[in-house]
Amino acid sequence: MVDNIEKIKALLSFESEDDFYFLQVLQRKKENESTANRVIKSYFIKSMEHLDQVYDEVKQLCELFHARAMIRLNKRSFYKTSFKALVNISNALSNNDFKNVSKQYEKACGQYHNDSDKTWIVDIDGPVEEGFIKKIGEVINTCAPEGEKVVTCLPSNSGWHLITKPFNLHRFKEFGYTLDIHKDNPTNLYIP
Structure with missing residues (x-):
């Protein structure tokens, strides 16, 4: 078992209501040979309190689905991510990729960070x-x-x-x- 919550909390900082960290519960093929890689659930962590509130659920999902919780340590911006998601949606629509339109916000979270103090x-x-x-x-x-x-x-x-x-x-x-x-x-x- 790996539980890095305390070390990771020390790396997070929330300076405005626009800041968030992107956390996902991921089921990976190499750990679950019968399934493909898939996202079980995504979280947009807005504060330390929010992380504390969802952490038990995150652990339970990991155990239930034989998955892992992964977090990006470079913070995101709700404002900038929303505009990146709009670009992604436009691109998906122009490519007739209608079935993936709903996934574009999470895709934007993975594509772009807004952290001047990068890791x-x-x-x-x-x-x-x-x-x-x-x-x-x-x-x-x-x-x-x-x-x-x-x-x-x-x-x-x-x-x-x-x-x-x-x-x-x-x-x-x-x-x-x-x-x-x-x-x-x-x-x-x-x-x-």
Whole structure:
């Protein structure tokens, strides 16, 4: 079981009523061989209180559907997401894709963030020693811009998600590491 709620709460900030974080309960094919990837439920988290209110339900859905709760750590804007959704709806209509019109708001949530204080995810798969994770963090901190860029390290189902501030990817690759680096992907909130 992975429960990252307390570490993730420390990473969230709500500065206006326009801010939200996009949380989804996802059933993934690789964990449920008989089904395709599918979204069980999406949440638009408006405050810490809202997250606390829905968290028991999120965990129950994860357990019921053998799914995981994933949250994007770069906050979204209701205002900007709505306009992106309108563009997506227009594109779907112009392509005669009428059956997917209802999915365009959630699609917009996944496409666009509104966070000036961005975070990235360095995906470290497999069992690794703590020293390896520390070494990766040290390498990232030597990349421009100067300063501490490692925010936290979260366990995942098959390894670790190192949460960082943006850094120079070209410089990082010079060290020879071939890790996946995600600029706006979700991280694990809860896995039963």
